Amino acid sequence: MPRSLWTGSLSFxxxxxxxxxxxxxxxxxxxxxxxxxKTHRPIEVRRFCSEEDREVxxxxxxxxxxxxxxxxxxxxxxxxxxxEPRKTRTIDIDSFVELADVDPIYFDHPYFLVPIGESEGTLxxxxxxVEVMSSTDRAALGRFVMRTKExxxxxxxxxxxxxxxxxxxxxxxxxxxxxxxxxxAKPDKTCVEQTVALIEALSVDWDPSRYEDEYRKRVADxxxxxxxxxxxxxxxxxxxxxxxxDLMAALEKTLAEMxxxxxxxxxxxxxxxxxxxxxxxxxxxxxxxxxxxVEGRSxxxxxxxxxxxxx
Amino acid sequence: xxxxIFNATISFxxxxxxxxxxxxTESKTxxxxxxxxxxxxxxxHRRIDPETGDVVPYDDIVKGYEVAQGxxxxxxxxxxxxxxxxxxxxxxxxxxxxxxxxxxVFYEKTYYVGCREGGADAYRTLHAALAQxxxxxxxxxxxxNREYLxxxxxxxxxxxxxxxxxxxxxxxxxxxDAGEPEKGPSQRExxxxxxxxxxxxxxxxxEEQRDTYRESVLAMIDAKAKGKQVVRxxxxxxxxxxxxLAALQASVKGAxx
Numbered sequence: 085m086p087r088s089l090w091t092g093s094l095s096f097x098x099x100x101x102x103x104x105x106x107x108x109x110x111x112x113x114x115x116x117x118x119x120x121x122k123t124h125r126p127i128e129v130r131r132f133c134s135e136e137d138r139e140v141x142x143x144x145x146x147x148x149x150x151x152x153x154x155x156x157x158x159x160x161x162x163x164x165x166x167x168e169p170r171k172t173r174t175i176d177i178d179s180f181v182e183l184a185d186v187d188p189i190y191f192d193h194p195y196f197l198v199p200i201g202e203s204e205g206t207l208x209x210x211x212x213x214v215e216v217m218s219s220t221d222r223a224a225l226g227r228f229v230m231r232t233k234e235x236x237x238x239x240x241x242x243x244x245x246x247x248x249x250x251x252x253x254x255x256x257x258x259x260x261x262x263x264x265x266x267x268x269a270k271p272d273k274t275c276v277e278q279t280v281a282l283i284e285a286l287s288v289d290w291d292p293s294r295y296e297d298e299y300r301k302r303v304a305d306x307x308x309x310x311x312x313x314x315x316x317x318x319x320x321x322x323x324x325x326x327x328x329x330d331l332m333a334a335l336e337k338t339l340a341e342m343x344x345x346x347x348x349x350x351x352x353x354x355x356x357x358x359x360x361x362x363x364x365x366x367x368x369x370x371x372x373x374x375x376x377x378v379e380g381r382s383x384x385x386x387x388x389x390x391x392x393x394x395x
Numbered sequence: 396x397x398x399x400i401f402n403a404t405i406s407f408x409x410x411x412x413x414x415x416x417x418x419x420t421e422s423k424t425x426x427x428x429x430x431x432x433x434x435x436x437x438x439x440h441r442r443i444d445p446e447t448g449d450v451v452p453y454d455d456i457v458k459g460y461e462v463a464q465g466x467x468x469x470x471x472x473x474x475x476x477x478x479x480x481x482x483x484x485x486x487x488x489x490x491x492x493x494x495x496x497x498x499x500v501f502y503e504k505t506y507y508v509g510c511r512e513g514g515a516d517a518y519r520t521l522h523a524a525l526a527q528x529x530x531x532x533x534x535x536x537x538x539x540n541r542e543y544l545x546x547x548x549x550x551x552x553x554x555x556x557x558x559x560x561x562x563x564x565x566x567x568x569x570x571x572d573a574g575e576p577e578k579g580p581s582q583r584e585x586x587x588x589x590x591x592x593x594x595x596x597x598x599x600x601x602e603e604q605r606d607t608y609r610e611s612v613l614a615m616i617d618a619k620a621k622g623k624q625v626v627r628x629x630x631x632x633x634x635x636x637x638x639x640l641a642a643l644q645a646s647v648k649g650a651x652x
Contacts, residue, residue, distance in 0.1 A: 097646020243568020
């Protein structure tokens with residue numbers, strides 16, 4: 085279990101449930117150290133005073149805040165402690181809001197709340213919250229203080245546990261005004277219909293386990309090859325595709341190609357041979373798998389699709 | 396309007412939409428810079444070789460992955476770039492899923508998608524179709540030498556793009572050591588807690604929530620700039636609760652009050 089980042093109690097009306105906060109995301113990527121390429125030793129980052137040109141201990145460091153007039157105020161840890169919010173040991177639930185009304189853009193970092201201890205009272209109160217919140221479309225909105233900072237949080241049920249996410253403040257979400265193309269122009273109705281048809285043809289169920297981090301795999305591969313003494317070259321840059329000149333024609337062509345078996349490039353060779361299949365995009369393979377009624381196709385990787393279709 | 400951070404092309408099927416990305420969020424946490432307490436001078440972070448005590452120039456720094464205690468595989472900047480995969484400005488959307496089915500826990504960072512010259516029609520069309528089907532497009536994007544899984548969806552009048560977490564980056568709920576009570580909550584307790592949820596039902600109005608901590612930090616800085624003293628307040632401890640049902644009843648009563 086991830087380590088506890090905060091302990092306190094979840095305060096729901098007059099009910100207090102002792103809980104600990106643990107992160108809901110785990111670091112599965114690669115961590116690198118900075119090395120000196122001449123000596124091959126890890127370097128250390130040390131703090132120096134730019135005036136005195138000497139190393140300074142961590143205790144000698146304060147926080148500088150630049151004022152609008154360019155002057156600087158020096159803030160000490162004691163100054164910050166003085167404005168620490170008072171309540172530091174509870175998550176106070178203020179209200180219950182419709183989860184669907186909280187746009188995911190507000191979601192910041194995900195955590196879980198885990199009951200502390202084995203006391204029957206605690207476990208029952210925790211279980212009660214899980215049951216109640218599973219049966220409603222509402223999530224609890226509250227606040228709590230962690231490491232001197234106050235957070236707006238949403239508590240809901242995920243994976244049978246109380247899940248907490250910190251939320252961004254309203255002014256941390258930028259306005260989107262002026263970003264979409266302006267003007268009163270409406271998209272062409274037929275183009276929208278064709279795009280809807282295309283989206284539907286390419287639709288699958290949401291299943292996050294189908295997606296794998298190719299970047300992480302490539303980093304692992306680069307490390308493994310380098311360890312064996314291989315040389316690694318970066319791939320050449322791909323040319324950015326040109327904007328589609330005729331939207332309707334492009335949509336029609338895409339849909340025609342996706343109908344598989346038809347006259348599009350997807351089935352130009354027509355044989356279904358492995359070479360041809362390997363040259364196809366995942367979309368094309370998925371469409372052909374659908375046409376041929378391949379079972380479990382929505383969970384297959386590109387290679388698995390090729391295997392299924394070639395076999 | 397903020398400045399765009401990245402130009403790219405969203406492609407689905409044979410359609411290419413030239414776009415720009417904008418950060419949709421910005422941290423408003425009060426940021427300080429490190430200074431030396433005695434003289435207020437800026438603190439510099441210097442890269443030091445611990446054996447010699449000398450500063451190591453930036454050009455001599457490489458990344459090392461520790462394969463065994465003290466044994467590193469060194470990767471140059473070019474080799475790191477090789478791991479980024481295809482160097483592409485194409486955001487290829489491979490498939491679409493019901494937008495409401497994606498738990499927000501998968502969304503990492505949000506960007507707004509704007510359009511570039513020659514892309515307005517295709518942008519409007521894609522936006523309308525995403526809104527109408529209530530689906531999100533799933534694809535890949537390479538940004539700053541790293542490939543991301545991304546989702547695009549209609550958000551008000553723009554297209555929003557989220558970088559996504561992978562399923563194995565999430566801690567599974569059943570890995571947490573949470574004990575089960577011997578006796579589950581009674582029907583009466585569940586009903587009572589349900590009434591409390593109803594009594595506390597409210598609309599989500601983010602604009603009414605203020606970051607009071609940020610406000611007090613800024614007020615403290617202001618006071619300090621004017622030469623005033625700052626004093627510390629004492630923490631509050633919550634009361635221990637024993638009788639679940641009685642507490643629920645009292646809470647419902649209080650909320651309805």
